[in-house]
Amino acid sequence: MKIPRIHFNKTRIAPTPSGFLHVGNILSFSITAALARKHGAKILLRIDDLDRARVNLEYLTDIFDTLRFLEIPWDEGPQDTDDFESRFSQIHRMQLYNEALDQLVAGDFVFACTCSRKQMSETGSCTCSDKQIPLNTPEASWRLRTDNAATLQVKSYNDKIILTQLPAEMENFVVRKKDGFPAYQLTSVIDDLFYGVDLIVRGEDLWASTLAQIQVATVLEKQTFNDIVFYHHPLLLEADGKKLSKSAGSTSIRYLSQEGKSAEDVFMLISDLCSLPEKANNWQELAASILRKLS
Secondary structure, three states: OOOOOOOOOEEEEOOOOOOOOEHHHHHHHHHHHHHHHHOOOEEEEOOOOOOOOOOOHHHHHHHHHHHHHOOOOOOEOOOOHHHHHHHHOHHHHHHHHHHHHHHHHHOOOEEEEOOOHHHHHHHOOOOOOOOOOOOOOOOOEEEEOOOOOOOEEEEEOOOOEEEEOOOHHHOOOEEEOOOOOEOHHHHHHHHHHHHOOOEEEEEHHHHHHHHHHHHHHHHOOOHHHHHOEEEEEOOOEOOOOOEOOOOOHHHEHHHHHHOOOOHHHHHHHHHHHOOOOOOOOOHHHHHHHHHHHHO
8 A cells, every 4th residue: 555645744533422432443543543653643532522412421431431441542632521521522613613604604505404304214315405494494404505516536545536426325414403503524624624634544434424524625615624635444343244333332342341351352352353363462553453454
């Protein structure tokens, strides 16, 4: 694999406090940390907490407990739950998100949607784009108009520019939720720009999100977002081939720790799940083996 550049400024690990961290998260965090150290980048701990209905203090605490238990490093961001709440919660950046939403409204790039989850699941698409529903309608989400989405460019870690289209699943995606809070695709863009992130490591299941975020940045004329390099890695899957869930039970680090497993045991388990030829005892060895396997 061709290395794109010698130095990056910053990458991030960005968990959400809506479930206990599991082995799939740790695989991603390990790759992130390894690439950061390889390229001289700082690691930001960015916790996404605007899904207010699912945010739980126990899950928030678990993030810090797990990172420290497995000795996964970060250079910037909160050191504990109190530090997070007082300085780093996304609540403190609401003005930035709302300014971006105002810009989308001013450009007529959004429309109000009152489709229910049942309607969306049955039809697979929203039918509100031509109804001119007022944006201040209670319980209405805001969707980005993507009818005329241009070809998107993704800078990949192997130093290639990928030209592609916004996938069907991201047609007119939500940028403001029904509860009035900005949605993930918008906040992630604003946060990465705010913190100066130029390397994003994430699972290949988030490829569609990457494209949605590039689309948001394009509409907002945030040109620097196009300079970010993306590394999408394979996922750890359950035995039935499904993606590990946040309620992953026996694959959560909290459960493994409570069962008496050491940090080394966790990394050896992930090594087995990845079918690696050698057993890793820490995040450095795990990431090194994974990156060799993927090169």
